[in-house]
Amino acid sequence: MRNPRRLPITAVAVVAALGTVAACGGGAGSSDAESGGAGKTYTFWDPYPQFDASSQWGKLVEQCGTEAGVEVKRTAYDTTDLGNKALLAAQQGNAPDVMLVDNPVVSTLVEAGILNKVTDVGLETGAVQENILGAGTIGGAAYGTPIGANTLALYYNKEVLDAVGVDPASVKDWDSLTTALKKVKDKGRKGITFSAINTEEGSFQFLPWFWGAGGDLTELDSPEGEAALSLWEQWVDSGYAPKSVLQNTQTTSWQEFATGAYAFAENGTWQLGNAEKAGFEYGVISIPGRDGGSAPVPTGGEFVTVPVQEDTARYETSSEIVTCLTSSDNLLKTDTTLSYVAPTEEVQKQQVEADAELEPWVTAVAAARGRTSDGLGTKYPVISEPMWTAVQSALSGGQSPKDALSEAQEAAGKGQR
Structure with a gap:
């Protein structure tokens, strides 16, 4: 999840809101292509506009079409637009044959009746890690297969920690992390940076602490939720974290860490390339749970799905394309390109063999959970916005963590009514 966004709360609301821009929706759906087998055109949508046809990803999509005996017409959208355009396309009867969507969008599209169960189109997901697949599982049925996963951990600046005498291995729980931050600040250095912005990015970054305290998203104002928000409030009030976290996106938070001034940064797998360019020695540790162990972290990443088509004969070829994209050989190439952790243990092992620095990320992904898992589905966006609002209110000093979360729970x- 590079730039998580607020998702549409209901399919009907989104379609109504976007009705005025329907004519702008790019990409031809399957109704624009001939139906059937070899030599025909199949449409594919993904959220990777940064990759053109000459990129490794673009070539892979083309290759998978060729292997299935068809031409694939690929259209790339920004993540923000893709889910909304999918809802409009389905309403108009021209959904793409294959679609790659951010995992929290899956439940919204399922509620709208847009996606097929993987079992209905002959896709196999048995090798996929259960917690990663859970982000696209609704009512016990999977509606897609993950292309890979990313998540959050703590980057640390080895030079800063060495200078103040902090061993990153000593960080095992909240108390030891707070002790390390105090020592860093007392030595005149900067502590930790993260994103607490009033968008889905803020919720995404708060969730490891909320879940790490034992919090449940159906009860935002629990003592566990209050403990997590109080932790962040303590860090900001004590100067262990900067006030800028209130406006920080995950990108600007990273830019703060990249200055070399901070000891720690909460950020994602997708920053690995930037970390190599930062100019200082860094490391990665799991986000600690309140009382120890690795905190559950939210799963980011996309699912390859097969949208519902009037011509069901198309599903066989669509499934061949999906199977090709998610084969072990292709996953290794794709997840390396995207800085994702593979969704299968087999490919994860290959990734770690090729790059030992990925091992803490594999551990983090193993502890991850989907934001829409545990039966939340489309309830998640209704919970997430009040949660990020509560974080903003508490960290800005507007309300106590208890009052902010009580108001969030009520909202x-x-x-959900």
Whole structure:
């Protein structure tokens, strides 16, 4: 999850809101292509506009079409637009044959009746790690297969920690992390940076602490939730974290860490390339749970899905394309390109063999959970916005963590009625 966004709360609301821009929706759906087998055109949508046809990803999509005996017409959208355009396309009867979507969008599209169960189109997901597959599982059925996963951990600046005498291996729980931050600040250095912005990025970054305290998203105002928000409030009030976290995106938070001034940064797998360019020695540790162990972290990444088509004969070829894209050989190439952890143990082992620095990320992904898992589905966006609002209110000093979360719980309850 590079830039998580707020998702549409209901399919009907999104379609209504976007009705005025329907004419702008790019990409031809399957109704624009001939139906059937070899030599025909199949449409494919993904959220990777940064990769053109000459890129490794673009070539792989083309290759998978060729192997299935068809031409694939690929259209890339920004993540923000893709889910909304999918809802419009389905309403108009021209959904693409294959679509790659951010995992929290899956439940919204399922509720709208847009996606097929993997079992209905002959796809196999048995090798996929259960917690990663869970982000696209609704009512016990998977509606896609993950292309890979990314998540959050703590980067640390080895030079800063060495200078103040902090061993990153000593960080095992919240108390030891806070002790390390105090020592860093007392030595005149900067502590930790993260994103607490009032968008889905803020919720995404708060979740490891919320879940790491034992919090449940159906009860935002629990003592566990209050403990997590109080931790962040303590860090900001004590100067262990900067006030800028209130406006930081995950990108600007990283830019702060990249200055070399901070000891720690909460950020994602997708920053690995930037970390190599930062100019200082860094390391990665799991986000600690309140009382120790690795905190559950939210799963980011996309699912390859097969949208519902009027011509069901197309599903066989669509499934061949998906199977090709998610084969072990292709996953290794794709997840290396995207800085993702593979969704299968077999490919994860190959990734770590090729790059030992990925091992802490594989550990983090093993502890990850989907934001829409545990039956939340489309309830998640209704919970997430009040949660990030509570974080903003508490860290800005507007409310106590307890009052902010109490108000958030009330708002989340109203939003689900």
